[in-house]
Amino acid sequence: MIRIENISQRYRYNGRESATILSDINLTIPEGQFVCLLGPSGCGKTTLLNLVAGFIKPSRGRILFNDARVTGPGPERGVVFQDATLFPWLTVRQNVEFGLRQRGLNNNDRTKTATEYLHLVGMALHANAYPHTLSGGMRQRIAIARVLALEPQALLMDEPFSSLDVNSREHLQDELLRVWDAHRRTLLYVTHSVEEAVYLADRVIIMGPAPKSIYGDMILSLKRPRKRLSAEFHDIIASLRTSLDALPCCIKPSEKKSDRIL
Amino acid sequence: MGRSILKNLIPVLIFMLLWQTIALMVTAVKGVPFPTPWQTGVKLGSLLGGQFLSDHTLYRHILDSLARWLFGFGIAAIAGIGYGLAAGWSRPFEDATYKILHILQLIPGLAWIPVAILIFGIGETATIFMIAMTAFTPVAINVLSGVKRLDTTFVRAALMMGAGRKALFLQVLLPGSLPAILSGLRIGLGNGWRVLVAAEMIVGTGTGLGYSIIQARWTLDYASAFACLGVICAIGLVFEQFIFNPLEQRTIERWALDRDA
Numbered sequence: 001m002i003r004i005e006n007i008s009q010r011y012r013y014n015g016r017e018s019a020t021i022l023s024d025i026n027l028t029i030p031e032g033q034f035v036c037l038l039g040p041s042g043c044g045k046t047t048l049l050n051l052v053a054g055f056i057k058p059s060r061g062r063i064l065f066n067d068a069r070v071t072g073p074g075p076e077r078g079v080v081f082q083d084a085t086l087f088p089w090l091t092v093r094q095n096v097e098f099g100l101r102q103r104g105l106n107n108n109d110r111t112k113t114a115t116e117y118l119h120l121v122g123m124a125l126h127a128n129a130y131p132h133t134l135s136g137g138m139r140q141r142i143a144i145a146r147v148l149a150l151e152p153q154a155l156l157m158d159e160p161f162s163s164l165d166v167n168s169r170e171h172l173q174d175e176l177l178r179v180w181d182a183h184r185r186t187l188l189y190v191t192h193s194v195e196e197a198v199y200l201a202d203r204v205i206i207m208g209p210a211p212k213s214i215y216g217d218m219i220l221s222l223k224r225p226r227k228r229l230s231a232e233f234h235d236i237i238a239s240l241r242t243s244l245d246a247l248p249c250c251i252k253p254s255e256k257k258s259d260r261i262l
Numbered sequence: 263m264g265r266s267i268l269k270n271l272i273p274v275l276i277f278m279l280l281w282q283t284i285a286l287m288v289t290a291v292k293g294v295p296f297p298t299p300w301q302t303g304v305k306l307g308s309l310l311g312g313q314f315l316s317d318h319t320l321y322r323h324i325l326d327s328l329a330r331w332l333f334g335f336g337i338a339a340i341a342g343i344g345y346g347l348a349a350g351w352s353r354p355f356e357d358a359t360y361k362i363l364h365i366l367q368l369i370p371g372l373a374w375i376p377v378a379i380l381i382f383g384i385g386e387t388a389t390i391f392m393i394a395m396t397a398f399t400p401v402a403i404n405v406l407s408g409v410k411r412l413d414t415t416f417v418r419a420a421l422m423m424g425a426g427r428k429a430l431f432l433q434v435l436l437p438g439s440l441p442a443i444l445s446g447l448r449i450g451l452g453n454g455w456r457v458l459v460a461a462e463m464i465v466g467t468g469t470g471l472g473y474s475i476i477q478a479r480w481t482l483d484y485a486s487a488f489a490c491l492g493v494i495c496a497i498g499l500v501f502e503q504f505i506f507n508p509l510e511q512r513t514i515e516r517w518a519l520d521r522d523a
Contacts, residue, residue, distance in 0.1 A: 055418050075424040085415040088517045089437040098433070099423035130516055150423060 002029040002052060002154060002186060006061035009047055021047050023210045025061070027217075032184040036197035038240070039207035039215075040247065045190045046158055048207070052188060053079050053156050066153065075099055078147035080157040084139035086131040092142050093118065093127040099150045117145040120179065137168035141175075148179065154186040162191070170228075173199060177224070194240045198233060199226055204240065208247040216243055297485040305485035306492060315486055316477040318469055324493060326469040327458060330386070334393025335454045339447055342398050346405025346446070347435065356406070363402055371396035371457030375464055389461045389470075396457045397450035404449065408442020409435055441513045448506045455498060 009022040021044040029035050037045040050056045052063055054073040063070040065077060073079070086095045096114040105113070118124040121141040131139055140160055147155060161169040177200065180187055191197050197204045198220065206216035220236065227233060278299045288296040297305070309320040316323075345363075349356040374395050378388035412435065420434045462472030471490045478487040 053418075053422065055421075073418065073422040075422065077422070079419070079422045081415050081419065083415065085413065085419045087416065087419075087434070087438070089440070098420070098425075101433075102424035102426070102429055132516065146423070 001031050001064075001066060002188065003027070003064040003067075004029075004048070004052070004061070005064065007048070007051060007058050007063065008060040009044065009051065009056075010059045020210045022051075022213050025213050027205065027214070029186060029188065031186055034180060034187045034200060034202045035189065036201035036204045037188065037190045037207055038194065038197045038204050038244070039192065040244070041192055043207045043209050043247075044213060045192075045207050049079075049156050049158050049188060049190050053077055075103070075150040076153045078150050078152035078155050080140070080143050080147055080155065080160045082159045082162060084131070084136070084143040086139055086142055086146070088131050090130075091127065092123065092129050092131065092134070095131065095142060096146045096149050099146065113149055114145075117149045118142070120148065121145045121175065135168075137164050137172060140164065140172060144176070144179070152185065154188065155180075157187065157189045159190050159192070161196075162193070169196075176200070181224075194237050194244065195228075198222070198236050198240065199228060206240070206243060206247075215247060295484070297488045301485050302488040302492065306489040309486065309489055315474050315490075316469075320474075320489075320493070323469055323471050323474050323490070324497070326467070327462065327471045328497070330389050330462075330467075330470065331393060331454055331458045334390040334458070335397050335451055337390070337394040338397035338450055338454065339401055341394070342401025342446065342450065343405050343443055345398075345402045346443075347409060347431070347439070349402075349406050350409025350412075350435065350439070351431065360406075363399060363406075366395070367399045367403065371453065372460050372464075374457075375461070378461075378465065384466050386467060388465045389458065389467055392461045392465070393454040393458050397454035400449040400453060401443075401446040404442050404446025405439060408439035408446070411442070412438045441510070441517050444506070444510055444513060448502075448510070451501065451506075452498070455494075459494060 004025050004027040007022055007025040008020065010018045010020050012018045025048065037048060039045055047056070051058055052065070052070065054070045054077070070077075086092075087098065090098065093111070093114050096117055097110045100110045100113055115124060115127065118127055121144055123138060123141050123145060126134060126138065126142075131142070134142075143160070161172050164172065173196065189197075189200060191200075201220055204216070204218045204220060205214060206218070207213055208215040218240075222232060222236065281299050285296040285298040288294065309315055312319055345359075349359060371392060374392045375388075378391045382388040382391055416434055416438055417430065420430050425433065458470075459472035459475070462470040463476040467473050471494055475487045475490045478484065478490070
């Protein structure tokens with residue numbers, strides 16, 4: 001369970017002025033729920049995800065994960081980034097083994113587990129390839145395998161398929177649902193695509209610009225597997241679109257490049 | 263294949279032609295014998311054949327220069343990589359020291375001569391000190407910027423997967439900045455080589471290619487001086503072509519970075 005309590009987040013520009021990205025966010029995400037954070041770019045979806053991941057510290061408020069306060073990143077909250085961010089100096093298998101190695105698994109177990117998860121995402125044949133030889137969709141599959149191998153209690157995904165072509169995106173959405181369905185882990189998924197949110201989520205949270213950051217919170221009771229072409233599906237998309245269109249425009253915050261987390 | 267040989271040969275031919283022209287012109291106009299490519303080649307041949315040059319064989323000079331160079335460069339490489347990783351790791355350390363690096367960078371290699379002589383006196387150690395000083399800065403600066411440029415998401419990904427500080431350093435920062443380390447080493451090696459030859463000319467080491475050039479000048483043996491210049495170029499080329507190019511090629515390919523990134 002993820003609990004977000006009174007979270008506010010400010011960014012500093014040039015060390016002086018500051019902009020409020022998130023203000024007074026309260027959310028509870030129960031175990032096993034698939035939640036999409038939906039909203040235009042610049043409204044703080046990624047910031048909220050980074051807070052839950054522990055990559056950044058909140059200006060105010062706190063985040064609890066299974067009743068323990070989040071103070072930094074950790075393998076119980078696996079993150080899939082917008083870019084796969086596989087380590088280019090490691091092979092596909094070594095990339096998946098990275099987290100297992102940190103856990104102190106021996107060589108044999110590592111290889112076995114990694115192969116298993118590569119199988120799960122259909123990439124076992126490419127275990128010995130280097131990431132630069134693979135397509136964007138393949139890399140993102142490996143990024144998912146790498147995170148699943150951590151056996152996290154929650155998955156955090158930041159627009160993971162947004163840079164892929166439509167065909168691979170829909171494929172990967174289906175595979176993600178299949179994997180999620182097998183374990184029912186809590187899944188927090190950032191997207192700006194209404195279709196994607198409606199296709200994937202149990203619950204959609206609509207975010208807009210501060211000072212009121214959450215504009216809507218909606219449970220989708222559409223049965224799975226969902227049909228992308230059904231009338232119901234389109235009705236929900238249309239109603240979500242209407243509420244999104246009503247939002248004022250967001251200003252893109254420039255996350256400082258020099259922000260180091262070390 | 264034939265075409266690429268031709269392509270590599272053309273600049274050499276142009277260079278030889280220019281050299282020949284200048285040699286003939288200088289000899290004609292100023293009346294001093296300027297060695298032509300042919301004369302230099304013949305001289306180089308006899309030096310390679312064992313003829314003595316300022317009391318030693320050419321091989322002795324080459325080996326002594328190489329030894330000084332690699333020793334000084336080795337010190338610079340270890341110190342530079344160490345500094346770059348440490349400063350990239352710790353922001354306060356970087357803030358406290360980075361300005362010094364910039365000042366060091368502004369000092370031309372030869373300007374270290376008085377410092378070197380004051381500290382170490384005339385001779386071997388002074389030369390090595392100068393090489394180390396000039397090779398250190400490019401290595402340090404490159405490694406530091408390589409560590410800093412390393413994508414934040416790499417570090418985040420590693421931490422998310424449970425990497426501790428040691429693993430983060432050894433399994434992410436170090437391999438991740440390898441391309442930057444290599445290009446720093448390459449520049450440092452080149453700088454060191456250049457200052458080595460100059461330092462040998464002035465600091466007076468008794469052997470070495472730079473020393474030989476300056477000695478040959480005193481004895482008006484310009485052909486030998488030119489032959490030494492040729493050897494210096496050849497050694498530089500060998501290191502470039504057979505060590506750094508293949509290494510960089512491999513890392514660039516795998517790291518999927520291009521040259522101007």
